[in-house]
Amino acid sequence: MVSKPRTGKGKSAIVSDEQQTIAQYVPDLQNWPASWRVDDEDISAGREIVAILTPFLEHLLTLGYARKTLLRHREHIWMLGGEMIRHRHENPDRLALPAEALLDELIEEDGGPLIWPTITESEQNSFDATCRKLYQYRNRASLG
Known part of the structure; x- marks a missing residue:
């Protein structure tokens, strides 16, 4: 019998190690560029954004988080x-920036950009927590 990864609170994670895949976690990932699209040029920029965010999404799967946390x-x-x-x-000026450079401008140690249209303070704090994790992940990856 395969044991499921445990979260810090003793709860089962989203799926067992053998089953954790990005396709299960984010089945619509390839549709994200179209969902962000303002004009046709945004599709290629969106694909570039997906390419730089996918390793972080995959990393989150390895941390043993509960399903609700992963979905958030x-x-x-x-x-x-x-x-x-x-x-x-x-x-x-940002139109010409590579997605990685733009991401580096938007996230920092304290969180991410303010969401527009405005979300509640609680929702912004939760979003910022994810951005902090992404910031830490990117800095660890760049260090070694």
Whole structure:
């Protein structure tokens, strides 16, 4: 019998190690660029964003989080991608930026960008927690 990974509170994680796949966790990942699209040029930028965010999504699967926690982080990463596209359109200088550079501008040690349209303070705090995890993940990956 295969034991399921445990979360810090002794609850079962989303699925067992053999079953954890990005396709199960984010079945619509390939549709994200179209969901963020403002104009046709956004599809290629969206694909670039998905490419840089996918390793983090895969990393989250290895942490043994409960299903609800994983789904919350997934939603926040989708929101972040949409914010990246929005920021590209609000500032013409950002249109030429590679997605990684834009991501580095938008997330920091304290969290992520303010979501528009405005969300509640609690929702923003939760989104910022995911952005902090992404920031830490990216900094660890760049260090070694």
